[in-house]
Amino acid sequence: QLVESGGDLVQPGGSLRLSCTASGFTVRSDWMSWVRQAPGKGLEWVAYMNRDGSQTSYMDSVKGRFTISRDSPKESLYLQMNTLRTDDTAIYYCARLKRGPWYFDLWGRGTLVTVSS
Amino acid sequence: QSVLTQPPSASGAPGQTVTISCSGSISNIGTRSVNWYQQLPGTAPKVLIYNTDQRPSGVPDRFSASKSATSASLAISGLQSEDEADFYCAAWDSLLDGPVFGTGTKVTVL
Numbered sequence: 244q245l246v247e248s249g250g251d252l253v254q255p256g257g258s259l260r261l262s263c264t265a266s267g268f269t270v271r272s273d274w275m276s277w278v279r280q281a282p283g284k285g286l287e288w289v290a291y292m293n294r295d296g297s298q299t300s301y302m303d304s305v306k307g308r309f310t311i312s313r314d315s316p317k318e319s320l321y322l323q324m325n326t327l328r329t330d331d332t333a334i335y336y337c338a339r340l341k342r343g344p345w346y347f348d349l350w351g352r353g354t355l356v357t358v359s360s
Numbered sequence: 361q362s363v364l365t366q367p368p369s370a371s372g373a374p375g376q377t378v379t380i381s382c383s384g385s386i387s388n389i390g391t392r393s394v395n396w397y398q399q400l401p402g403t404a405p406k407v408l409i410y411n412t413d414q415r416p417s418g419v420p421d422r423f424s425a426s427k428s429a430t431s432a433s434l435a436i437s438g439l440q441s442e443d444e445a446d447f448y449c450a451a452w453d454s455l456l457d458g459p460v461f462g463t464g465t466k467v468t469v470l
Contacts, residue, residue, distance in 0.1 A: 278405075285464040286397070286405060286448050300457045336404055345452055345459070346395045346410035353404055 245337045250354030257327050257358070263320040263337030263351055271295070271315040274340040276347065277322050279333035279356075287333075290322065291340055305331075327358045363388060364449050364462035371468040372439045380465045382432040382449035388460055390430040392452040396423075397461075399446045408447070409434065441469050 249261040261277070276291035290301045290311040299311055310323040320337055334353040341348045365383040372378040384390065396409040407416055409425040412432070425434045432451075436443055449462035 286399075286450075286461040288459045288461065291458065302456070302458060341410075344393045344411035344414075346407050346450075347397070347405070347459075348407055348410075348416070350404040350406070 245339065245349060245351035247335065247337050247351045247354035250335065250356045252357045252359065253327055254360050255327060255329055255358055258323070258325045259327065259356060261322040261324070261335055261337075261354055261356070263322075265318045265320070265339075268339075269315070270313050270318050270320055274342055275311075275313065275320045276338050276340045277311060277320075278336045278338050278347070278350075279331075280336070280353070281330070281333040284333075289335070292320070324356070327356075329358050332356060332358045363453060363456075363460040364451065366447075366449060366462040366465045368463070369466045369468065371470055372436075373470045374439055374441065376439050377435060377437045378439055378467060379436075380434045380447055380449075380467070382434070382462045384430050384432070384451055384460075386430060387455040388430075388451040388453040389427060389432055391454065394425070394427050394432040395450045396425055396434045397448045397450065399448065401445070405448065436467070439469055443467060444469050 244266045247263045277289040292299045292311045308326045313320045336353045337351040338347040339349040370378050393412045397405040398408045399405040412427045413425050422438045447465045453460045
């Protein structure tokens, strides 16, 4: 199970850190990812991290602004979001990313981030 | 950014078959496996098909999928009212070094 938290209303230019807590498995044993969905829109991959944390990747529009990280002892995944823009408004889902073949096999319920003045 | 193109909507009567297309390019569908996700209203997505045509345990065999060149398709046979949902295709994109999703298709059961 995955449970996200940290979503909130924030002004443009502000920062927010999302958390995702895993139960039933350990985050350091799997690739993990964040996927977002703007209101009434489709799914959009945001970032992923590999098992040992040595590899991360981001969608172009969040590079340099968002950082994915994890705290293994706490079984938590994070997404630090800086310099937020109105088009970052979305539900952010934490998802486990299976590899070989790849697919998102486990999703959280999501947490809502609203960027507005 | 959605790199994979799907029709915005599809519909069918109960018991009929609905097919959803997904068009991509050589850097994603053309060289990588395709996944399909179902998102029921107000819920998180759920994987329906992975590795182009494989169903996770618990997914009915009414759902089937295939791929040809840079396009993929999902077929839902024996359509049921509980199949009303949004469906998304997805594929890894070698140029983006990450997964890309389709634009999504809303399936309505008439």
